[in-house]
Amino acid sequence: MSSDAKNELYQQVILEHNKKPRNFKEMPNATYFAEGYNPLCGDHLKVYVHLNEAKVIDDISFVGDGCAISKASASMMTQSLKGKTVPEAKILFEQFHSLIKGSLNPDKDPNILGKLAVFSGIWHYPARVKCASLGWHTLNGALENKKAITTE
């Protein structure tokens, strides 16, 4: 992997979300909540989801400590899930999971990933895949009412 690969991983949009994570707040009245840990690195995230009466995610947020990849991934996750239903969120989770494992090519395979495609290069870095997935696994745990999630 050369400097191209590096740019592929640390793209400006990721660095920018790392510096200014969106929806970075606690949510006392959350409908769903879970904590996620990555025992490999000690990263720790909390994800909050609020559903309105129509069962649409009208608010979603996270707090925690992590690397640029995990923070940017969680931040972009919250952006892309606002306004989605729980089944839609699950589809996005599955697609994102396939993307970071390298089994979904965002340029060829049909998907609703949008901006999240920026994480497509991460499967070149097996040790970092878990960083990108921590927020999503935590979200999935929250939606399934599991309070504590680990990526191990």
Place this chain on the structure above:
Amino acid sequence: MVTTKRTSFNVTKIRKDFPNLRVKVHGKPLVYLDNAATTFKPQCVIDAIEKHYKTGTSNIHRGVHTLSEKATLAFEGAREKIQKFLNAAKPSEIIFTRGTTESINLVANSYGRAFLKAGDEILISEMEHHSNIVPWQMLCEEKGCVLKVAPINDNGELIWEEFLKLLGPKTKFVSLVYISNSLGTVNPIKKIITAAHKFDIPVLVDAAQAVNHRPIDVQELDCDFLAFSGHKLFGPTGVGVLYGKTALLERMPPYQGGGDMIASVTFEKTIYNVLPHKFEAGTPNVADVIGLGAAIDYINSLGLENIGSYEKELLDYGTAVLKKIPSLKLIGTAKEKVAVLSFVLPHIHAHDVGTLIDQEGIAIRTGHHCTQPVMKHFGVPATSRVSLAFYNTKEELDKLAKAILKTKEIFHE
């Protein structure tokens, strides 16, 4: 020790002994700065293991055929090398295990279960590796013992007065790290042992990060147990050592049952073998024990005193180089430390540092280093850790500094 006089350390020549140093990563010459995780193996260690498998494969302590006798001699020869390396009183005080972790588990399970009871206190420190925390917690859970933790200060040093306060009539075991893997701190282990012995408390020394940096004399230290791993001493993975005083090992029940650890077996009663075999059930890791013996020969040929003074030079140079990097904060600034440099950069997570400097061919450890309580003490989730060995150079530390500066640039920090 073969030589203790100061000689100029010929690193260029020494590096040729380590084939793994010739590897390229991302097209760049590898700079390996993760020696506290594991060390590279000199060719002589690789040769010793290969020779055993190519021409000497045999089980030990069993057959009377030529190969078995030869393998037994080589295996027991390695035990004697380790005995001399640690200056243990007898070869039978050297027990082979899978590594430091298994050595500590052996003591917690055998000594701990037999001699510790509810209410007894076990004293460790805040800077322990998880392998010197969890076995004791498991024992506490089973027996109702109480785990006491001696705190550290913000330099990453044991707070001596606090340690002394925690030693008392209820303390029945002390298990302490000699050199911290995440901070590089050298604990005043001799002082610790002397203080504990005033209360007749046995002391286990976790020497995983110490054996490769400084000479150890277990009789001079008067430690009751000492544990280390072969792979951090330029030997193979999968083999470690537990040193124990004969009197204690004799009293302790076996840790595992099986072949080799028995004198005789009937269905009515089994009589256990003598030391060290009582603690070595099953076929041991013959090839890697022989490899560890070769590693010790190699270390002795360089001289641990020489290694120590060269590494001190590297540590001073590395400290100066890292301190020049704006906003970089060193974690672990003990007065007495070995060549371990843990650091954090504000707004850049250790894992991002690790991935980006890997692009430059530089290998460091990033994370909590199996010392989560230490991370908690310093209020960081993770650090980047540079850990040096005698085959590292100042040029490599310059490359490291350059790569860190580049990382900061990418992050606009």
